Amino acid sequence: MSAVKSSSGAEDIIVIENLNKWYGNFHVLRDINLRVKKGERIVICGPSGSGKSTTIRCINRLEEFQEGSLVVDGVEMINDVKNIETIRKDVGMVFQHFNLFPHLTILENLTLGPIWVQKKPKAEAEATAMQYLERVKIPDQADKYPGQLSGGQQQRVAIARSLCMNPNIMLFDEPTSALDPEMIKEVLDVMVELAQEGMTMLCVTHEMGFAKKVADRVIFMDAGQIVEENEPNEFFNNPQNERTKLFLSQILNH
Amino acid sequence: MREFQPVPARPAPVKTVGPVAWARANLFSSIPNSMMTLFVMALFVYFIPPIVDWAFLSANWTGTTEDACVRDGACWVFVKAWSYQFFYGTYPEEEVWRINLMLGLLVLVIAASFTLPKHIRLKASVAAWLLLPLVGIAVLDGRLLGLNQVTTDLWGGFTLNVFMAAASIIVAFPFSFLWALGRRSEMPFIRSVSIIFIEFFRGVPVLSLFFMGSVMLPLFFAEGTNVDKLIRVWIVLIFFMSGYMAEVFRGGFQAVPSGQYEAADSIGLSYWQKILLIILPQVIKVSMPNILATFVMLFKNTTFLLIIGIPEVVQTLQTALSNSYWLGGHALEGYLFVFLVFWSSCFSMSLLARRIERQMNTDKRG
Numbered sequence: 001m002s003a004v005k006s007s008s009g010a011e012d013i014i015v016i017e018n019l020n021k022w023y024g025n026f027h028v029l030r031d032i033n034l035r036v037k038k039g040e041r042i043v044i045c046g047p048s049g050s051g052k053s054t055t056i057r058c059i060n061r062l063e064e065f066q067e068g069s070l071v072v073d074g075v076e077m078i079n080d081v082k083n084i085e086t087i088r089k090d091v092g093m094v095f096q097h098f099n100l101f102p103h104l105t106i107l108e109n110l111t112l113g114p115i116w117v118q119k120k121p122k123a124e125a126e127a128t129a130m131q132y133l134e135r136v137k138i139p140d141q142a143d144k145y146p147g148q149l150s151g152g153q154q155q156r157v158a159i160a161r162s163l164c165m166n167p168n169i170m171l172f173d174e175p176t177s178a179l180d181p182e183m184i185k186e187v188l189d190v191m192v193e194l195a196q197e198g199m200t201m202l203c204v205t206h207e208m209g210f211a212k213k214v215a216d217r218v219i220f221m222d223a224g225q226i227v228e229e230n231e232p233n234e235f236f237n238n239p240q241n242e243r244t245k246l247f248l249s250q251i252l253n254h
Numbered sequence: 255m256r257e258f259q260p261v262p263a264r265p266a267p268v269k270t271v272g273p274v275a276w277a278r279a280n281l282f283s284s285i286p287n288s289m290m291t292l293f294v295m296a297l298f299v300y301f302i303p304p305i306v307d308w309a310f311l312s313a314n315w316t317g318t319t320e321d322a323c324v325r326d327g328a329c330w331v332f333v334k335a336w337s338y339q340f341f342y343g344t345y346p347e348e349e350v351w352r353i354n355l356m357l358g359l360l361v362l363v364i365a366a367s368f369t370l371p372k373h374i375r376l377k378a379s380v381a382a383w384l385l386l387p388l389v390g391i392a393v394l395d396g397r398l399l400g401l402n403q404v405t406t407d408l409w410g411g412f413t414l415n416v417f418m419a420a421a422s423i424i425v426a427f428p429f430s431f432l433w434a435l436g437r438r439s440e441m442p443f444i445r446s447v448s449i450i451f452i453e454f455f456r457g458v459p460v461l462s463l464f465f466m467g468s469v470m471l472p473l474f475f476a477e478g479t480n481v482d483k484l485i486r487v488w489i490v491l492i493f494f495m496s497g498y499m500a501e502v503f504r505g506g507f508q509a510v511p512s513g514q515y516e517a518a519d520s521i522g523l524s525y526w527q528k529i530l531l532i533i534l535p536q537v538i539k540v541s542m543p544n545i546l547a548t549f550v551m552l553f554k555n556t557t558f559l560l561i562i563g564i565p566e567v568v569q570t571l572q573t574a575l576s577n578s579y580w581l582g583g584h585a586l587e588g589y590l591f592v593f594l595v596f597w598s599s600c601f602s603m604s605l606l607a608r609r610i611e612r613q614m615n616t617d618k619r620g
Contacts, residue, residue: 062516088522099517103535103614112531113521158517165521 013038019068030224041201043211046221052204056171060091092162096174098154100146106157107142113165132160136190152183172203220244320582332584333591336574343410343565352393353413387421406484410565419553422491430499455497460555463490468562495552502544506537539614546607550600
């Protein structure tokens with residue numbers, strides 16, 4: 001797949017230009033511009049209702065947008081089933097509430113996409129699935145159902161489920177917000193590992209430790225706009241915008 | 255450093271378990287409650303012995319004609335003498351193996367739906383269920399298989415109720431699912447057609463639909479075509495049933511969290527893959543109690559077929575009651591028998607549904 005060359009010379013795998021979205025008359029996303037290079041790790045933070053989840057949900061078309069353009073890995077997101085399917089195969093997503101399929105075993109959750117979407121033989125899909133379960137350190141849970149696992153385990157399964165589809169981009173929508181403190185670490189560990197392997201990642205999260213550790217860029221959103229973006233050191237130590245300062249002081253000092 | 259030691263679990267105090275504690279907590283917890291308990295016990299003592307005496311002790315069990323009923327109690331001879339008609343209607347006796355074969359097949363398909371190896375169970379049982387009504391018609395009618403034809407006016411009795419209910423629910427099942435999907439569709443045409451269909455068949459009494467099926471439906475067929483009365487009623491039952499079940503399914507659809515749709519989308523499943531692999535199994539799971547309730551309702555509604563002269567079990571019973579050799583007033587025995595037959599079938603369906611629910615429940619930690 002061809003990728004757009006940006007001014008810096010590296011490949012832009014996601015190009016969002018002047019994206020605008022309305023819910024009815026409510027203007028949720030306003031003039032979003034964002035370029036993501038291949039292998040880049042981006043953390044998006046901001047108060048609730050600021051449009052950060054909506055932004056990344058536009059990238060795999062869980063949300064439609066009304067104005068602007070969005071190109072993912074060389075494929076333009078337009079109202080065309082083929083394009084949408086191509087992009088979805090290329091983009092994995094992890095949700096706040098895991099959204100595992102409760103009626104399928106862990107292994108079946110992982111092999112469903114490879115078997116039905118990528119048309120892989122069952123044995124091959126299962127072998128790959130077991131590899132990813134090893135990577136997220138729960139191969140022994142393969143035959144259980146999601147309801148039998150802890151939240152942290154379920155979220156790790158959800159990550160493995162996305163990885164089984166061999167995505168080039170991973171979206172994380174507040175992956176640790178629904179977890180107990182003790183389980184947050186096990187999920188973050190998996191995400192850090194993934195980041196170190198060079199996966200392109202967009203994470204909506206308030207785990208600032210994670211942002212400092214792995215992010216190439218931190219983006220702060222409020223009221224449907226990108227207020228500030230910077231590399232993590234600058235972002236946390238020297239925020240430029242008053243709104244960013246206020247937000248950081250509220251989440252860091254309590 | 256001290257190590258954390260959980261306190262070992264202890265058994266519950268003896269006072270709260272055992273039959274005496276149960277009776278104390280549930281039957282004699284207060285003075286009004288104790289009085290109520292004694293009152294109900296008195297009712298039992300007063301009413302049960304005469305009922306037992308009538309139904310069992312002084313009942314008439316042996317014989318073949320009304321003259322055998324000489325004792326005061328129930329005349330079960332009546333039920334015995336008519337039992338063939340109650341079950342099989344006027345189906346010829348030398349061909350009755352076909353009905354029994356179909357009943358056997360029904361039981362077999364139910365059993366197979368639970369016991370087949372997991373990897374083929376779903377496909378095999380769906381195919382078997384969908385084939386069952388067609389095989390049923392072929393076997394019971396007989397022409398297609400080179401057997402003697404048994405025309406549908408000879409079909410009757412309780413097995414006809416079973417056949418009509420089973421054949422219509424099986425066909426209605428996929429249709430109702432489509433209607434429910436249509437009602438949720440974003441395309442205005444499909445949505446309005448679905449709503450009109452569902453609301454029409456839910457808003458009209460089933461009796462008037464039966465009359466429409468037997469009287470009006472023939473007017474719509476081309477001149478000279480003669481569609482069998484049972485088939486016409488079958489069509490009516492399918493429509494009626496799919497209207498009701500569509501609403502049951504709609505409730506089920508609403509109970510599936512939107513995250514399930516999003517997760518299915520995000521791994522790239524197509525619309526029908528998403529619906530069939532992810533959503534439908536969860537819809538059926540949450541709808542199971544209501545599906546059963548609707549099925550039981552339809553099953554009992556098949557007795558209304560007597561209104562248009564189809565010899566199902568109640569119609570057969572009335573024929574028997576007006577038979578000139580059995581004028582001694584056996585309505586009580588007859589209706590009790592029909593109650594028991596329906597009740598035991600419906601109750602076994604409840605048990606079966608509870609089993610399905612348990613099997614589909616994957617939330618238990620273990």
